[in-house]
Amino acid sequence: MRIFEWFTKSMKDVIDYYEEDVYEPLAEFFEKHEIYNVLVIGLIFTIIYLPCLLISNGTEPWHISEANSTKRHLTQLDLIEYFPTNHKLRSVFNLLNNRIEFPPPTPLAIVLAGSNVAKEELKFKEISTKHFWMENITILANRSISEAKLFSQISEELEKFDGKAFVFIEEIDKLPGRSPLVLQSLSDVDASKYKETVYILTVVDDVIDKSMDEKECTEMITRKLEKAWSASLHIDQINPIISRITGITICL
Structure with a gap:
């Protein structure tokens, strides 16, 4: 006391x-x-x-350390100018804008499908080049590329930019053999090495068009990929791939 x-x-x-x-x-x-x-x-x-x-x-996030770049922040007015009638694409670019500002813990996959995919893919790249501190990597799927070669090719490109890239894999329905399994590995939450990467996957099909709602769009893409990959992969292998990559689908 x-x-x-x-x-x-x-x-x-x-x-x-x-x-x-x-x-x-x-x-x-x-x-x-x-x-x-x-x-x-x-x-x-x-x-x-x-x-x-x-x-x-010198250790700021990449987009901040590029303060002297000619790139300009993407605004709502920009999105209205780029996509005056396509609200889905506006929403997607809003999402991409937020991902770059606040890097997420998981990669993202987006499927573009339709007969006019090439035009919209080009617009994606133009907007990315102008507004995002992300590199554009283009991979053309073909019927001779192996699973190992596809994985190696994409991984080597991503390593150059520490995963900060949009990877455009064109015409994924043409991927042969077991190579579609690479799509699941790269976009998997746990298995993927680079979490900031965005995979833009394209499917060219004259039957698919922009009049389809999101559910119908996803169903058409699913049927197209199941048919294309079923010659080499079992449905139990195909379903997880499609589930992983079709979180966002846009029919054009």
Whole structure:
């Protein structure tokens, strides 16, 4: 009990000392010399923030460190200009814009399908080049590419840019043998090495068009891919791939 009383009295003496002999003289001094207020605030700001600036120099997110680039932030007015009637594409680019500002923990796959895919793919690349600090990588699927070669080709390209890229894989319905399995590996939440990558996958089909709603669009793409891949893969292998890549589908 005596120790507690002694401690309480000691603390009171310390507080009284600072209030009478330190705080009050300082308050009176700064009241008479206002210029020192500015200097002290500036000194405090420098002490607190300068180390943060020095530590973070050169290690900011990629899109911030490119401050001197000619790229311009994508705005809602830009999206209306690019897609005056296609609200789906506007929504997708809003999503992409947010992903780049706030990098997510998982890659993203988008399927573009229809007879006019090439035109919209070109627009994707133009917008990306103008507004996003992401590289454009184009891979043309063909009937001779192997699973290992496709995976190696995409991985090597992504490594150059630390995964910060839009990977356009054209005409995925033409992927032969087991090569469609690569799509699942690359876009898998746990297995993928690069989480910021966006995979733009295209399917060319004259039957698919922009009048289809999202459900019908996804169903048409699913049937197209099942038919194209069933010669080499079992349906139990095909379904997980399609499920992984058709989270966002756009029929054009």
